[in-house]
Amino acid sequence: MDVLERLRENIRRVEARIADACARSGRRRDEIQVIAVTKYVSLPTTRLALEAGLKHIGENRWQEAREKWEALGNQGTWHFIGTLQTNKVKDVVGRFDYIHSLDRLSLAREIDKKAAALGIRANCLIQVNVSGEESKHGLPPDELFSFAEELRAFAHIHVSGLMTMAPLEAEPEAIRSSFRGLRTLRDRLNERGTFDYEVRELSMGMSNDFEIAIEEGATWLRLGSVLVGRELEHS
Numbered sequence: 307m308d309v310l311e312r313l314r315e316n317i318r319r320v321e322a323r324i325a326d327a328c329a330r331s332g333r334r335r336d337e338i339q340v341i342a343v344t345k346y347v348s349l350p351t352t353r354l355a356l357e358a359g360l361k362h363i364g365e366n367r368w369q370e371a372r373e374k375w376e377a378l379g380n381q382g383t384w385h386f387i388g389t390l391q392t393n394k395v396k397d398v399v400g401r402f403d404y405i406h407s408l409d410r411l412s413l414a415r416e417i418d419k420k421a422a423a424l425g426i427r428a429n430c431l432i433q434v435n436v437s438g439e440e441s442k443h444g445l446p447p448d449e450l451f452s453f454a455e456e457l458r459a460f461a462h463i464h465v466s467g468l469m470t471m472a473p474l475e476a477e478p479e480a481i482r483s484s485f486r487g488l489r490t491l492r493d494r495l496n497e498r499g500t501f502d503y504e505v506r507e508l509s510m511g512m513s514n515d516f517e518i519a520i521e522e523g524a525t526w527l528r529l530g531s532v533l534v535g536r537e538l539e540h541s
């Protein structure tokens with residue numbers, strides 16, 4: 307099977323699983339977007355992923371994303387999903403449509419500055435460490451509301467949603483509880499009316515746990531291995 311065929315087959319399988327999870331949880335397919343995480347695959351495979359109909363591309367490091375973005379950045383919607391170092395902000399803002407890893411004020415300050423210089427509003431998701439795992443980046447849940455208050459000062463940042471990563475190798479119930487926790491935080495943030503717009507997106511769910519994420523309200527799934535594979539072209 308060639309790479310394009312295999313991508314199409316992966317998409318069919320993932321779509322069937324998404325449809326089942328939507329049916330189980332009474333959700334509509336069009337409430338959910340799939341981000342194809344291409345960090346494990348080459349530029350040619352990323353190009354084929356777009357050709358196969360995937361519209362959202364996720365990358366986690368600028369150094370590795372650069373070649374792909376320079377070739378394909380005008381196609382699809384680009385999501386920066388990895389930890390963002392302050393000195394990389396100048397590369398990412400203005401190129402990526404969404405940044406999923408806003409988790410500290412120093413980073414907000416840099417993003418706001420760069421977005422202001424470009425005359426744009428940067429779409430950001432606040433990354434929250436719901437599970438409390440030490441290895442994970444993201445804001446502790448009990449700091450979210452005060453952090454959000456401080457973000458109001460940044461006119462060039464738009465808070466599109468919240469992002470989390472489930473605990474690694476955890477029981478399904480622990481995974482579910484971290485996703486549910488993120489949804490609760492988003493709902494409470496909206497109830498508080500911190501922003502004069504709705505914070506909508508929940509970026510949660512990866513290859514191993516996306517069905518649970520759908521059941522718990524995910525609007526953006528970040529799918530790498532299950533969707534675009536890991537170096538498909540060598541297999």
Ligand SMILES: *Cc1c(COP(=O)(O)O)cnc(C)c1O
Pocket residue numbers: 343345366387388471512513514528529530531532
């Ligand atoms: C790599 C990565 C993903 C995708 O991982 P898979 O398990 O291969 O689906 C999702 N989110 C983030 C932040 C990642 O770094």
